[in-house]
Amino acid sequence: MRVLPPSTRMKVAFLGRSTFEPHAPRTAEWAEVRFFALGEDGGAPAVEEARTWGAETHLLFEPQRLGRDVLSRLPGMKIGIVPTxxxxxxxxxxxxxLTSPGTNALRWLTWPESPVPSELAGLPWLQTLPLPVDTRRFTEGPRLQRTHLLVPEWASPTAAVLESLRKLASVELLPRGLEPSALLERLEGAGVLLYSSREPLGRSDPLPMLALARGLLLIADTPFPADWYVEPEDEFLVRGGEDMVRAVDALTRRPGSFHAVRVRAWQKVREAFDASSAFQRLLHDASLLGAVEERGATGPSGG
Incomplete structure (x- = not known):
């Protein structure tokens, strides 16, 4: 088995829309890492910047948005991260x-949940990978005493529920399209995220996981996908309608309520969804599988 010497530190580039920057590690012990934001120009400037930087491995968020010509300008192994x-x-x-054979192809793909759609079963899937979070951006612990509520406009409870909530606590509506820095600033000042959805949490929106990473109490009316193992009632509250109002009422009357839930959630994200650890494991698996394929192509070694 090939083993890289301890002094070897690969350069790993993450490329994607700016919204994915909080989901790539800013620093890592195992590699030099850097995020390159892809704009609306097709990604050419960011790709050239990554080439100049000298990345050997490229992880691309939302690969379906890219063209084969973009991939052709990136050397080394390329892995597509399908975040939703x-x-x-x-x-x-x-x-x-993008995964059809050729020098410009993506070598591997990840999918955020199990199972992969049957129409895509034949593609080179490396693993299931829920979108992780750069937890090192959030060094402060859970927001145990804060009750300021954040409610995303795109995942808001009914008007009647909102009216009841405003009688209990400060409510701030999050608009769509916030830049990552602005979104993280809103999370910084809050204590609770209320989220109403008809589909599993996190499936198409990373905000609930970002809130848990920041130490907010998450109150939602649907759970996360079962194979993510973020446990209802242990790590967030499943409440809908008037039950959501009652939970907030309990929190405002006793700000220390749900301490254990907040602490367990904060710790779960660090254990299971930390970006540095998740991408280190992913690249380790890619290296091992590549070595196995190499041996298979050259035949068994003698002795």
Whole structure:
């Protein structure tokens, strides 16, 4: 087995829209890492910057948004990170195109939950990878005494529930399209995230996981995907409608309520969803599988 000497530190580039920057590690003990933001220009400037930097491995968020010409300018191994579950023939066709054999292809893909859609079962899947979080951005512990509520406009409870909540605590609506720095600043000043959705938490929106990483209490009316193992009632509260109002009422009357839930959630994100650890494991698996394929291609060694 090939083992890299301890002094060897690969350069790993993360490329994606700026919204994914909090989900890539800013620093890591195991590699030099850097995030390159892809703009609306097709990504050419960011790709050239990554090339100049000398990255040997490239992890690309939302690979279905990229063209094969963009991939062709990136040397080394390329892994596509699919951060949210996709559906639709156009996105599926693009993933198939980008992983078809050739020097410009993506070598591996990740999918955020299990199972992968049957239409994509034949693609080179490396592993299931829920979108992780750079937990080193959040060094302060859980926000145990804060009751300021954040409510995303796109995942808001009904108007009647909001009206009841405003009688109990300060409520701030999060608008769509905030830059990462602005979003993290809003999380910094809050204690609770209320989230109303018809699909599993985190499946198409990383905000709930960011809130847990920051130490907020998450109150939502749906759970996370089962295979993410973020436990209802242990690490966040599942409450809908008037039950959501009652939970906030209990919190405002006793700000220390749900301490254990907040602490367990904060710790769970660090144990299971830390970006540095998650991507280190991913690249370790990619290296091992690559070595196995190499041996298979050259045949068994003698002796």
């Amino acid at each position: 579950a996709l559906d639709g023939t156009e996105a599926f066709a693009k993933l198939k195109e």
